[in-house]
Amino acid sequence: MTEETLRRKKDFQRLYEHGSSARAQTVVLIYEKKEDRPYGAAVVASRKVGKAVERNRAKRWLREAHRLLRSECRLEGVHLVLIARRSAATAGFHQIRDDISRLYEHAGFIETSRDS
Secondary structure, eight states: OOEEEEHHHHHHHHHHHEEEEEEEESSEEEEOOTTTTHHHHHHOOOTTSOOOHHHHHHHHHHHHHHHHGGGGOOOOOOOEEEEEGGGGGGGGHHHHHHHHHHHHHHOOOOOOOOOO
């Protein structure tokens, strides 16, 4: 599965207007599923997260958590944006990874295996 990085303003606007969203303590996930296009992702951190060092660290951790979880996910035809929240600047990597994992489960990207 090849990954397309979302770059165009048009792609972001479509996601913000028509996509579904889910929030966790450190991350917001906005996504839209359409089978007729390739998978695409983007990571965003606004100035509210902190100065450049904190924003870049938060984005780096979001990208790495996404990379680690990607093999467990069904992302064909999905466009998604991971948005760092203020708390991402002070949170640890493991908390961010756990938040993204829960958001992916909520969105249906990861099958939850529940043993009864």
